[in-house]
Amino acid sequence: MTEARQIELEYSGLLVVVGAGDVDLALLDELRAAGGKIVAADGGADILEGAGIAPEAIIGDFDSVADPFGWLGRSRLIKIAEQDTTDFEKVLYSTRAPVTVALGMTGGRLDHTLAALDVAGRYAAERFIIIVDAEDLALALSGPFGHEVAPGERVSVHPLGPIRFRRSTGLKYALNGLQLAPVGRGGTSNSATKGAFTVVPEEDETAPWLLILPRRYLMGLIERLLVLA
16 A cells, blocks of 8 residues: 555556545446546555446545455555545546546535536636536636537536636627636536537636536547547
8 A cells, every 4th residue: 555645657548536425327338438547546456346347546535435454455555644635636637648538526415526626627727627527527728628519508607716818619699708706607507509619718817617418428528538649
């Protein structure tokens, strides 16, 4: 067992982080089949144990793992004792991967869900992070982004800090010149007019934002992000 503040595990493709919330095991199998490497965030190890999956590593303070020593010889154990960050953030600062998909970060406690979204935003400038729940996906971004969905599909833009957008294209409600903020104006329940859309913040804006889409776009989005990364 290793205890350290910063350990870097490098992956060249898709990293899948599994937490202790709601995990769609069928989706997890699909991500594994697509080449995703699995890492457990602390109590997510118990979810994987129940599914018969041995992760590449288990990272956290181990306060929520039923039997951490039972994983010896089956998975790398990285114990990080500091209590200033969540287990999800411990995984993020201990790994490097171009695209990270997080399962099991929602569906339990609301404060855990909010914390996971905040953490994803903090790392949005460094890597692509997608948090997935039962209905939607939330991609944390810093800077401009565009994608393609079915015409009329729901496209939500959620600010993780005050942020002004220069323009958008392909959205029913344009973001041109609008400032969004967590406790101010939001950008939920917009929609794509012709399928392809772009969202462009002002050049000097550094605040992260979430692109929220229906979950059925996950695999296609992952493929595109792996090309962009």
